[in-house]
Amino acid sequence: VVTRRKKKDSWHHGDLRRVLLDTGLRVVEKDGVSALNLRELAQKAGVSSGAPYHHFTNRQALLVALAEEGFARLRDAMASAQAAAAPAPVARLEALGRAYVEFALSQSGYFRLMFRADLDKTRHAGVNAESDKAFRLLEEAIAECQRAGLAPGVQPEALALTLWSAVHGAACLWVDGPLRYEFRGFARDSLPTVVPRTLTTAFSPDEPVAMPKRRRR
Amino acid sequence: VVTRRKKKDSWHHGDLRRVLLDTGLRVVEKDGVSALNLRELAQKAGVSSGAPYHHFTNRQALLVALAEEGFARLRDAMASAQAAAAPAPVARLEALGRAYVEFALSQSGYFRLMFRADLDKTRHAGVNAESDKAFRLLEEAIAECQRAGLAPGVQPEALALTLWSAVHGAACLWVDGPLRYEFRGFARDSLPTVVPRTLTTAFSPDEPVAMPKRRRR
DNA sequence: TGTACATCAGTGAACGCGCGTTCACTGATGTAC
DNA sequence: TGTACATCAGTGAACGCGCGTTCACTGATGTAC
Numbered sequence: 001v002v003t004r005r006k007k008k009d010s011w012h013h014g015d016l017r018r019v020l021l022d023t024g025l026r027v028v029e030k031d032g033v034s035a036l037n038l039r040e041l042a043q044k045a046g047v048s049s050g051a052p053y054h055h056f057t058n059r060q061a062l063l064v065a066l067a068e069e070g071f072a073r074l075r076d077a078m079a080s081a082q083a084a085a086a087p088a089p090v091a092r093l094e095a096l097g098r099a100y101v102e103f104a105l106s107q108s109g110y111f112r113l114m115f116r117a118d119l120d121k122t123r124h125a126g127v128n129a130e131s132d133k134a135f136r137l138l139e140e141a142i143a144e145c146q147r148a149g150l151a152p153g154v155q156p157e158a159l160a161l162t163l164w165s166a167v168h169g170a171a172c173l174w175v176d177g178p179l180r181y182e183f184r185g186f187a188r189d190s191l192p193t194v195v196p197r198t199l200t201t202a203f204s205p206d207e208p209v210a211m212p213k214r215r216r217r
Numbered sequence: 218v219v220t221r222r223k224k225k226d227s228w229h230h231g232d233l234r235r236v237l238l239d240t241g242l243r244v245v246e247k248d249g250v251s252a253l254n255l256r257e258l259a260q261k262a263g264v265s266s267g268a269p270y271h272h273f274t275n276r277q278a279l280l281v282a283l284a285e286e287g288f289a290r291l292r293d294a295m296a297s298a299q300a301a302a303a304p305a306p307v308a309r310l311e312a313l314g315r316a317y318v319e320f321a322l323s324q325s326g327y328f329r330l331m332f333r334a335d336l337d338k339t340r341h342a343g344v345n346a347e348s349d350k351a352f353r354l355l356e357e358a359i360a361e362c363q364r365a366g367l368a369p370g371v372q373p374e375a376l377a378l379t380l381w382s383a384v385h386g387a388a389c390l391w392v393d394g395p396l397r398y399e400f401r402g403f404a405r406d407s408l409p410t411v412v413p414r415t416l417t418t419a420f421s422p423d424e425p426v427a428m429p430k431r432r433r434r
Numbered sequence: 435t436g437t438a439c440a441t442c443a444g445t446g447a448a449c450g451c452g453c454g455t456t457c458a459c460t461g462a463t464g465t466a467c
Numbered sequence: 468t469g470t471a472c473a474t475c476a477g478t479g480a481a482c483g484c485g486c487g488t489t490c491a492c493t494g495a496t497g498t499a500c
Contacts, residue, residue: 012462
């Protein structure tokens with residue numbers, strides 16, 4: 001409804017592309033991906049219904065652009081959380097997991113766009129590259145823990161997958177699933193910590209332990 | 218396209234309600250929830266476009282009915298997997314987790330319907346009751362392990378949430394997510410085992426261990 | 435066993451709207467000389 | 468610095484389709500007596 005003006009009022013609208021992305025993100029955050037339509041976006045940006053097509057070839061392209069952006073931001077969030085964490089390998093790993101869940105909860109628009117079912121059909125180079133980078137952070141942190149003897153000596157791939165699954169699952173259950181930001185009295189703020197902390201605690205309950213030597217095969 | 222006839226050709230169509238549910242499920246399994254539309258369902262059942270409304274008040278109601286059914290089937294699958302498992306608490310817990318993921322992969326139609334975002338808005342008593350029952354199986358199996366000293370001594374709620382998150386996340390990543398039934402050379406058949414097994418192995422790596430006593434708070 | 439009546443599961447045509455997308459256009463912006 | 472021209476981001480009206488939903492109807496099914 002309100003016409004947005006960015007710094008430079010040049011080029012007619014300022015930065016329509018950015019405005020479309022931003023308002024689109026807000027719509028998805030509030031009502032889900034299926035609620036996003038270009039006409040409404042155009043209207044909210046104070047622009048005619050055809051205008052968005054000068055910036056995105058179609059609706060799908062806008063969704064993909066947002067998904068790419070989301071993966072990049074997730075990676076940034078994870079990287080800086082890790083950098084800010086205590087130097088111990090377990091603390092660093094836990095910080096990554098927490099950042100993942102925190103991102104999903106606070107940026108649920110991006111999260112939905114990044115993992116929506118239809119994305120794969122059009123899975124674009126940019127999306128794949130970004131998501132790979134995010135996942136690689138997790139893998140490296142796990143390898144680091146294993147080298148230090150701070151994680152169970154199972155296949156690293158299995159451990160990486162399990163950790164990713166756990167934080168991803170928590171995010172799904174909270175963002176769109178039956179939990180909706182609530183689970184048995186855990187405070188909203190502590191939610192992102194619960195799952196990663198439980199895992200790292202389970203992996204090395206007391207303190208650094210040697211890699212367990214499996215006795216039977 | 219093909220007109221279905223059930224045993225009794227009575228009542229015009231036989232059992233249109235059931236046929237609509239079944240073909241709807243197949244559509245969702247193949248192309249996702251958004252691909253399901255009542256006109257196509259009616260056509261596939263060889264019936265006019267208005268016919269479904271004698272069995273479901275609207276599209277939403279059909280989706281909810283399928284979701285309820287899905288939760289009931291998930292619970293059955295989990296219960297019988299647990300019953301068929303070895304008597305050891307850890308084996309029983311692992312069987313539950315495996316059943317959850319197996320269900321998601323083999324019945325991805327139900328899985329999508331059960332956890333789709335829009336379900337919550339209309340979250341019905343039937344759905345809630347069924348999903349609670351399924352989750353309670355998991356909780357009890359965890360409590361059993363903890364009593365036997367076979368799981369870390371963290372809060373049971375945190376452990377339950379983490380396990381649920383892990384199997385749910387694996388399911389999401391495989392069914393609609395970036396993994397799509399593939400992860401680093403794990404065979405498709407072994408996928409449902411990877412995450413639950415990794416967790417139970419991590420929880421009690423060698424054999425039954427006493428509940429760890431946390432030294433620092 | 436037959437008849438009358440209520441009920442119920444279908445038909446098929448139509449309504450109507452949301453929304454992606456197109457298109458001929460206009461006026462603003464940048465650039466070459 | 469001014470002018471001519473290409474380009475580009477908008478307008479706004481319209482197309483068109485998919486699809487949920489409705490409605491007056493018809494014929495089949497079950498039930499009461």
